[in-house]
Amino acid sequence: MKxxxxxxxxxxxxxxxxSTVFGHPGGAILPVYDAMPAYPVRHILAxxxxxxxxxxxxxxxxxxxxxxxxxxxxxxxxxLVTALATAMMDSVPIVAITGQVPTTLLGNDAFQETDVxxxxxxxxxxxxxxxxxxxxxxxxxxxxxxxxTGRPGPVLVDICKDVLNDETEFVFPEKLDLPGYRPYTGLxxxxxxxxxxxxxxxxxxxxxxxxGVQMAHAENELRQLAxxxxxxxxxxxxxxxxxxxxxxxxxxxxGMHGEARAxxxxxxxxxxxxxxxxxDDRVTGDLDAFAPNAKIIHIxxxxxxxxxxxxxxxxxxxxxxxxxxxxxxxVNPARHQNWMAKIEEWNHESQELDILNxxxxxxIPPYVMRQLWHVTQGDAIIVTDVGQHQMxxxxxxxxxxxxxxLTSGGLGTMGYALPAAIGxxxxxPDETVWAVVGDGGFQMTLQELGVIMxxxxxVKIAIINNGFLGMVRQWQELFYEKNYAGTPIQSPDxxxxxxxxxxxxxxxxxxxxxxxxxxxxxxxxGPYLIDFQVKEEVxxxxxxxxxxxxxxxxxxxxxxxxxxxxPAW
Amino acid sequence: MTHDPSTFNKHTVIAWLEDKPGVLSxxxxxxxxxxxxxESLAVGHSERPGVSRLTFTVVGDDQMVEQAIKQLDKQIxxxxxxxxxxxxxxxxxxxxxxxKVNAQTRPEVMQLxxxxxASIIDVSLDSLVVxxxxxxxxxxxxxxLLSNFPVTEMVRTGPIAMTRGRANGANGNGKHARRIxx
Numbered sequence: 001m002k003x004x005x006x007x008x009x010x011x012x013x014x015x016x017x018x019s020t021v022f023g024h025p026g027g028a029i030l031p032v033y034d035a036m037p038a039y040p041v042r043h044i045l046a047x048x049x050x051x052x053x054x055x056x057x058x059x060x061x062x063x064x065x066x067x068x069x070x071x072x073x074x075x076x077x078x079x080l081v082t083a084l085a086t087a088m089m090d091s092v093p094i095v096a097i098t099g100q101v102p103t104t105l106l107g108n109d110a111f112q113e114t115d116v117x118x119x120x121x122x123x124x125x126x127x128x129x130x131x132x133x134x135x136x137x138x139x140x141x142x143x144x145x146x147x148x149t150g151r152p153g154p155v156l157v158d159i160c161k162d163v164l165n166d167e168t169e170f171v172f173p174e175k176l177d178l179p180g181y182r183p184y185t186g187l188x189x190x191x192x193x194x195x196x197x198x199x200x201x202x203x204x205x206x207x208x209x210x211x212g213v214q215m216a217h218a219e220n221e222l223r224q225l226a227x228x229x230x231x232x233x234x235x236x237x238x239x240x241x242x243x244x245x246x247x248x249x250x251x252x253x254x255g256m257h258g259e260a261r262a263x264x265x266x267x268x269x270x271x272x273x274x275x276x277x278x279x280d281d282r283v284t285g286d287l288d289a290f291a292p293n294a295k296i297i298h299i300x301x302x303x304x305x306x307x308x309x310x311x312x313x314x315x316x317x318x319x320x321x322x323x324x325x326x327x328x329x330x331v332n333p334a335r336h337q338n339w340m341a342k343i344e345e346w347n348h349e350s351q352e353l354d355i356l357n358x359x360x361x362x363x364i365p366p367y368v369m370r371q372l373w374h375v376t377q378g379d380a381i382i383v384t385d386v387g388q389h390q391m392x393x394x395x396x397x398x399x400x401x402x403x404x405x406l407t408s409g410g411l412g413t414m415g416y417a418l419p420a421a422i423g424x425x426x427x428x429p430d431e432t433v434w435a436v437v438g439d440g441g442f443q444m445t446l447q448e449l450g451v452i453m454x455x456x457x458x459v460k461i462a463i464i465n466n467g468f469l470g471m472v473r474q475w476q477e478l479f480y481e482k483n484y485a486g487t488p489i490q491s492p493d494x495x496x497x498x499x500x501x502x503x504x505x506x507x508x509x510x511x512x513x514x515x516x517x518x519x520x521x522x523x524x525x526g527p528y529l530i531d532f533q534v535k536e537e538v539x540x541x542x543x544x545x546x547x548x549x550x551x552x553x554x555x556x557x558x559x560x561x562x563x564x565x566x567p568a569w
Numbered sequence: 570m571t572h573d574p575s576t577f578n579k580h581t582v583i584a585w586l587e588d589k590p591g592v593l594s595x596x597x598x599x600x601x602x603x604x605x606x607x608e609s610l611a612v613g614h615s616e617r618p619g620v621s622r623l624t625f626t627v628v629g630d631d632q633m634v635e636q637a638i639k640q641l642d643k644q645i646x647x648x649x650x651x652x653x654x655x656x657x658x659x660x661x662x663x664x665x666x667x668x669k670v671n672a673q674t675r676p677e678v679m680q681l682x683x684x685x686x687a688s689i690i691d692v693s694l695d696s697l698v699v700x701x702x703x704x705x706x707x708x709x710x711x712x713x714l715l716s717n718f719p720v721t722e723m724v725r726t727g728p729i730a731m732t733r734g735r736a737n738g739a740n741g742n743g744k745h746a747r748r749i750x751x
Contacts (some may be wrong), residue, residue, distance in 0.1 A: 121595060122602050126645045129591070146645060180587060180648045288571060304639035307632060 003170035005133045005163045006031035009097065010039040011170055012140040018068050020426050022046055022055035026072025027112060028099025031164035033070075044426065044455060047447040049076045051419035053083020054445070056094050058423030061406050062381060064217075065093070066147050067423060072099040074112030077158070078119060082413060084154045085123040089410025090238060091211065093152035095143045096124075102162040103131045116158045125153030133166040138173045145176055150183025151302040152215065184301075187318045187326060195273070195297045195314045196330030202271035204339045205231040206294075208254060208283070211238035211409070212276015212301060212320045214402040219243065221324035222275065229331045232343055234262035236277050237394055238409040244400035251343070255283040256544045257391040261346040263542075263550040266291050268342070275299045276320040279309040280410065281546075289549035299323045353541070353556045356396070358567045362535045363511045365389060365464050368518075369396035372434065372462065375518040380432040381406065381424050385417035385441035388470035391540045393436050415444030421459045422451055432460065432522060439465040439491045446497070452527045453501040460521045461503075461529040465491055466536045474539050478554070494531040505529040572630055579608065580634045580654040581730050584623045585615060587646040595644060596623065605629070605637045609662075609727030620648060624729045657733040664708050665690075666699040667722035668715050678718055685711045696721065704728070 003011060009032050013021070022044045025033045036043060046052035049071045056067030071080055077098040087094045101110040117129045126146050128139045136159065143155040199205060213222050222242055226233050226249045233243045234254035243250050251262035266272060272294040277283065284290045287309060298305075298312040299320055306315040316323045351357065355366050369392045372382075382397060383406040384390040390407055399405050406424055408416040421435035442463055452459055464470075473487040498505030508517045508530055521528035542553040559568040586592050593612060600607050608626045615622035627637050634652065642650045668678050675697070682689055682699050685707065691698035701711055705728055712720065 117591060118594070121598055178645065181645045302643070304636070304643050306639075308636060311632070 001170060002167050004031065004035065005136055005159065005166050006035040007038075008133070008136050008168075008170055009140065009159070009164070010035055010041065012137055012144075012172065013068065014039055014041065015172055016141075016144045017065065020044065020059065021068040021070050022052040022059070022423060023070035024049050024052055024072070024076060026076050026099065028073035028101060028161045029070060029076075029097070029164075030072075030099070031161065032097065032099065042426075044422070044451060046419065047450045048445065049079035050082050050415065051445055051448040051451070053080045053094070053096065054086065054413075054416050054419035055423035055426075055451075056096075057083060057087045057092050057416075058383060058406055058420030059427045060087070060092050060094055060423075061420075062403060062424045062427035064215075064403070066144055067092070067094045068097070069094060070097045072112065073101055073116070074114045077114055077116040081120060081123060084120055084156065086408050086411045086413040086416060087154040088123050088125065090408065091152050091215065092154065093147040094154040095140075095147050096154060096156040098156060098158045099164070100129065100158045100160045103160045104162065106131070106160065116156065120156050123154070124156045125151075127156040128158065130157060130159045130163050133163050133168045136163060137170065138176075141173050142176055142178060145178070146181065150181075184319070185317065187322055188316065189326065191314055191316045192323065192326045192330060195299075195316055196327055198271050198295050198297060198314060199229055199231070199273065199327075200332045200334070203336060204265075204268055204270045205229065205273065205336070206251070206265050206269040206271075207231050207233045207273045207275060208236065208266065208277055209233055209239045209242035209275050210236040210277025212299075213239060213242040214276075216276065216301075216320035216322075217402075218276070218319075218321035218324050219402050221321055221328060223247070225324055225328050225331065228328065228333050230334045230336045230340075231273065232265055232340070234258070234266055236280070236283055236409070237407060239277060240394060241399040241402040241404050245398040246400055253394050255280075255550065256285070256546075257395065257540050257542065258550070259395075260350045260542050260553055260555070261343055263544070263553065264346050265343055266294075267549070267551040269294045271295050271297065273297045273299070274312075275324065276301070278302075278305045281309075284309065285544050285548055285550035285552075353558070353567050355538075355541070355556060355567055359561050359563065361511065363509065363514070363532065364538050365392045365466070365532070365534045366396045366538075367511060368462065368464065368514055368532050368534065369393050369436075371514050371518055372436070373397040375515060375522050376432065376434070380404070380434050380522075381421075381428065383407070383417045383421040383424055383433065383435050385435075385437040386412045386414045386471075387438045387441060388466075388474065388538075388540050389436055389438045389464040391471075392464075395540075414438075414441035417441060418445050418459075418461065419448045419451075421461075422448060422457050425457050425459055433458075434460045434462060436462045436464065438470060439463055439467065440469040440489055443489070443491065449497070449501040449503065452503060456526055458526045460524075460527065462518075462521075463494060463529070463531045464534055465494070465531055466534050466538070467491070468536060471540070473537070477537070477539065478543070479545070494529060498529040503527045503529050505531065507531045507533065509533045572633060576630045577628050578630070578654070580627050580629070580652060581658070581660060581728065582625055582627060582634070582638060582650060582652050582654070583730060584625070584641055584650045585648040586612075586621045586623055587648060588614075588619050588621045589646055592621075592646045593623075595646065596641065599640055599644065600637070603637065603640055605633070609725075611727040611729045624727070626728060653730050653732055658730050659733060660704050660728045660730045661702055662705055662708055662726055662728040664699075664701045664712065664723060664725045666701065666712060666715055666720055668697050668699060668718045669695060669721050670697055670718060671695065674718055678715065681711065681714055687711060
């Protein structure tokens with residue numbers, strides 16, 4: 001049957017299982033929008049293309065499948081770049097469809113023309129420019145295949161407008177031919193044996209678990225391995241939930257703002273098993289001083305990540321689930337009592353420095369995060385933005401489930417949370433979704449409140465409002481002699497803002513109001529916004545200064561409190 | 570990972586690319602973005618229609634080169650990558666060299682050209698264009714000698730490379746063919 005290019009877009013998308021797309025129409029993509037109503041898809045109109053991209057990202061992270069975004073040419077496509085880069089860094093499968101000027105105008109600096117494939121080359125797993133309708137169905141199929149297989153990532157398809165209007169016989173390409181794309185090569189059992197031998201001989205083993213564990217749905221295998229061989233598990237920011245944080249073998253988050261016990265355990269380990277993580281500098285700190293005595297086993301899907309930052313002793317090139325299953329059969333049951341006792345010592349020391357153990361009457365952000373955990377009973381999807389609140393959430397909300405925390409880990413994209421939370425809702429409408437944002441990041445994409453209004457998206461918003469770009473201020477305090485240049489930030493009246501969008505809202509200024517406000521929001525059926533006006537200058541601790549070894553931690557000071565010595569805040 | 574420049578070597582790598590629009594740009598942009606130190610690059614058709622063959626030399630330590638190869642191999646349109654450094658391979662580069670000459674120096678230049686088995690492909694009253702093919706060292710040394718005349722213009726292709734066949738045929742297990750200066 002004859003189909004237009006625009007119809008082919010929807011024919012392929014619906015066959016790929018797409019039911020929700022996020023986007024913003026415009027001139028060059030108009031044929032796609034014109035054809036849309038005939039297909040069983042829901043379109044969510046973002047207020048800015050970056051928002052549409054983050055929505056697709058949030059949708060993908062929660063559903064585990066491809067998120068789709070459709071926007072027009074030129075400025076729309078360039079607005080999308082930040083969202084693509086965010087997804088690229090965190091290996092999130094997205095297919096972005098952009099309209100392009102007609103082939104006859106390509107390269108002429110036509111109205112709303114940008115070299116989109118050129119611009120997005122470095123921030124996509126792959127991209128295509130479609131100039132012939134005969135290639136369209138195949139390219140769209142390839143885009144989905146490439147986005148979701150191997151190490152997932154964003155794929156962009158830029159389609160010229162005349163291709164969308166052109167007609168051809170539609171044939172769904174069942175078979176794909178991508179000779180240069182070999183997402184998987186097979187498990188090397190010799191490497192598994194070598195890894196098992198290292199683990200069996202170790203006395204101070206540590207696992208660092210990353211995002212790859214959740215992408216492979218390997219949480220059970222990870223937990224079984226940790227329990228069988230008695231190995232404590234540190235997690236990267238995106239790995240939180242790989243093993244329940246309330247599990248006795250959980251060390252919590254490691255890295256720049258990781259738990260001291262996690263960082264110290266990594267540094268003193270004799271065997272380090274890195275699973276589905278890529279030794280980001282925020283995880284390793286000073287590479288030359290990283291885990292100096294450890295033999296390193298790296299379980300990773302992407303060959304290019306092996307030996308990229310850290311030279312490894314054994315590399316298992318595989319999906320985390322498959323590798324852990326194989327390893328589980330080869331490791332011996334073990335007990336490392338001395339090692340656990342040592343970790344418990346570090347844990348005890350951390351408790352003394354924990355801000356929640358200070359007698360604080362003021363409203364401090366860590367308290368809000370811990371209460372959010374209590375009120376939701378840990379059963380909610382939390383989407384954080386970037387900065388101090390992101391680290392406090394990671395520290396004080398105990399993530400017991402995988403795919404429960406969405407955050408821009410690699411790129412550190414401020415403005416991510418609100419749109420990504422909207423996308424998360426569409427992927428799992430029955431779960432409660434909380435967007436936890438700072439007053440800085442929120443003001444970058446708050447126009448997406450319009451989507452919440454128009455679609456009645458029941459996302460809960462917690463603004464951690466401290467009047468500063470807080471993490472930048474913290475760096476200025478610690479490394480730039482408190483020169484707070486450019487970091488004080490004023491907010492609008494969020495009550496009035498929420499009212500303008502028809503969203504119920506509440507302002508919280510004291511510690512006493514926190515729980516009631518969270519409960520009200522959490523049990524409210526629709527969207528809800530809380531403006532937590534927290535104490536301004538609170539720092540995230542522990543902290544590893546950039547470039548330092550990860551056990552060289554800046555810690556909270558101990559001061560004289562009303563009833564003796566206590567951590568300062 | 571820290572890199573010690575004193576351990577850097579020159580590596581010759583061959584990559585087979587799908588001959589599609591934008592593929593070369595993708596490869597070049599990758600080299601730039603990943604900060605790989607590419608010394609030369611030669612690209613053209615291979616024996617297979619639709620597949621182009623790229624030979625490049627990259628300077629760095631083993632880990633840096635391993636990264637370059639893996640990142641390249643990860644590209645969807647890159648079919649295969651092979652590091653031929655240290656393998657028995659022939660490497661050839663071509664140069665066109667314009668040398669300023671007069672009646673006195675012309676015979677001397679022609680003699681050098683002869684010794685290096687290069688050829689003269691353009692002659693005018695005050696200059697010669699020398700075409701030379703060889704490995705990099707050979708071209709370097711010829712160019713150094715010619716520069717005394719002096720050289721007024723030069724272009725080099727960058728090396729292309731191919732692994733050597735085996736003495737008893739390409740698929741045999743025999744020793745590599747004895748290297749002879751051809």
